[in-house]
Amino acid sequence: MNDKEILKKTFNFHGHICWASAIGTRAGLVALRELDVKRTGVSGELHCIVEIGDHHGAQCFADGVQYSTGCTLGKANIEKAGWGKLAMTLIDKKNQKAVRVSYNPGRHKLVAGSSFMKKRGDGVPPDQIPPEEAWEMVNILWDAPESEVLSIGEVEPYPYEDFGEIMGLKPCGICGEMTSVAYLRVVGEKHMCIPCSGYEH
Ligand SMILES: [Zn+2]
Ligand SMILES: [Zn+2]
Structure with a gap:
């Protein structure tokens, strides 16, 4: 499965096409790559701390992280920090190391100015906006050079009590x-x- 197919499956899981779940997907894939691990299907390998909070825009980020990493609510290998931020730390439990990846807003003005976001601002629900407009917005982040849309931390030791x-x-x-x-x-x-x-x- 190439990355764009993973993104399409994220949107299917998430329920609509949006920039925050897209960048969450990209952040998750980068974190897997940095730790040199694969998406997990079990609870014992990886753990994720996603920094979203409650009742704020762009919490959709977390669904992209869940789908791309396999760290999900149901497997209890993801938790919310509750800080209202678009960032995640992925922990490799076996090797006790972790990496933090956050949204770099280098292209956020383009996202905010997209026709999709203008309609959202006017109160149109995301699933009622034509998919072409949603993809146009998503691709601003998806096709951007990685360093313009994500900040990637060092892989660091992370003692994890399992x-x-x-x-x-x-x-x-x-x-x-x-x-x-x-x-x-x-x-x-x-x-x-x-x-x-x-x-x-
Ligand atoms: Zn969304
Ligand atoms: Zn009690």
Whole structure:
């Protein structure tokens, strides 16, 4: 599968054609290349931290990252940092190294000025804008030289504690509900789920 086919499949998964999921796809592919790993189909190989937040534009970035890397919500190998940023860190758990890739806004004015984005600004839902106009916008980023649209960090050591799937769940010491061990908090001598612990996260 070449990259453009991956992009088309991202849009199919995502539900519409948009620039943010496109650059998320490109960021994911670059991160895989930098770490010299393949898209994953399991939970034990890669982990991704995507820096989007909630209720802001361009969260679509995360779907491109999910589709291209195989780090997905359902496999629990992706998490949101909640910072409202179009960036992602991909972690190779086996080799304990990671790379951060972020959106470089070098061409963002062209994206913002595209007919697609003008219609979006007028409140037209993305799936009601002709696909040619969406592709025209997407290609501004997809066909650009990599360094103009992505900032790529160094591959760096990244100690990653993998809780694994076998020991994945334990009952909370207060409410007794099954909770992922990664989310149990220690309060005194008890392990508690986050709501019982009183911690925010
Ligand atoms: Zn989108
Ligand atoms: Zn509890």
